[in-house]
Amino acid sequence: MLAKRIIPCLDVRDGKVVKGVQFRNHEIIGDIVPLAEQYAKAGADELVFYDITASSDARVVDKSWVSRIAQVIDIPFCVAGGIKSIEDAGRILEMGADKISINSPALNNPDLINQLHDVYGQQCVVIGIDSFYNEATDQYEVYKFTGDEARTQKSQWQTIDWIKEVQSRGAGEIVLNCMNQDGVRKGYDVKQLKAVRDICEVPLIASGGAGEIAHFTDVFQQADVDGALAASVFHKGIINIDELKAELTSNGVAMRKRHGLTAQAEGVNP
């Protein structure tokens, strides 16, 4: 049975892992490679690295850390941030990333989704969406350039429409970051994720709001997402991944178990 995924997200700036609250006030958490290794060993099913400065300041960003991560970890990982072309995506994938996630560049140039699909295949095309609930209009709005508060702006899209659009263009997975919840640890936006789930036929990853184990149970049971992404609860040691998975398993959510390999595997080929 396909397991639901627990996905620690590491926001990267200038080669360091950082974390802000609602996209602001970034503090340095630590070096990328040892953190990646630590999460792989701790039982994470996948990792996402968001280069949060890349999309918003239009410079060439050093991505050599992608290759350093690929050398040490044996679980899949996705790289997001600053991927604006087929060539950008190709470089990241060649360095060993399994998937690339695009956000603002897809809003600026939706054809990029089709191109990435055709060249690298649907399986590695992840679309990240920053969705903000506007209380005044009671609508979910897609935002871009969220890595830089000064340049963050509302796009022309409502969230549901944009999700339909990216699927029709060949997206292989959608990470929905609910901006109102991000970094405040009050729980995922189950209501929004449920609405999105109804029209989302590709894997859907919940992002923004995880604060305790019950939040993960809620989002898997109520919104039927394929994975749950979180940052600060893991970085700050608030939630232990093994305990989280044990609790989810006991609540009937399918989780990957890591089998001990049998004695037969020792000392292969005399």
Next chain:
Amino acid sequence: MSVVNTSQRQKIVIVNTGCANISSVRFALERLGVEVDVSDDVNVIKSADKVFLPGVGTAAAAMASIKQKALVETLQSLTQPVLGVCLGMQLMVETSAEGGFQGTGNIDCLNLMPGHVARMESKGVRLPHMGWNTVTHNNESLFKGIPQDTYFYFVHSFAVPEYEHTLASCTYGNTFSAAINKDNFYGVQFHPERSGEAGAQLLTNFVNL
């Protein structure tokens, strides 16, 4: 965790298919302590002890790259153990239904063994099949020492149905081939290079064949 037998130094070659997951396969083998060459040179590939055929993307794009590098006959002539990974496995059979986004009809593959790659039945399940899923197997060769129902990492929308050359199976909607084998040719639909300890064990088993 077992170790690779390095007492006899092996020549391991990853075929440079021009596809994108070559680095992750190379890194996974290097973590096992073996040396690896990435090459599209006919003589280097032919003289290898073990050959890896990686691949991500579409069958159409990958076959176009292999043809452009004039490697089809070389790959068909290999007699040493060859392991195809993900799309690399799918290229081992006769034909694939995976063209481009608007692609129709079948793509000719390498025809290293019988079989056809079809789009997975999407009834009731989401595609791509992405994530960790359990594998049942015959306990031999590639899967020695790996318990039944061990989780491996999959990312794909097309698959080889279960058939006479199936070595291991996985179920997502329907049951399909998680691994295939005929003679010296082996293929795995999942990504052993991204499947934690179980994946490392499978790669070790292959290197030790």
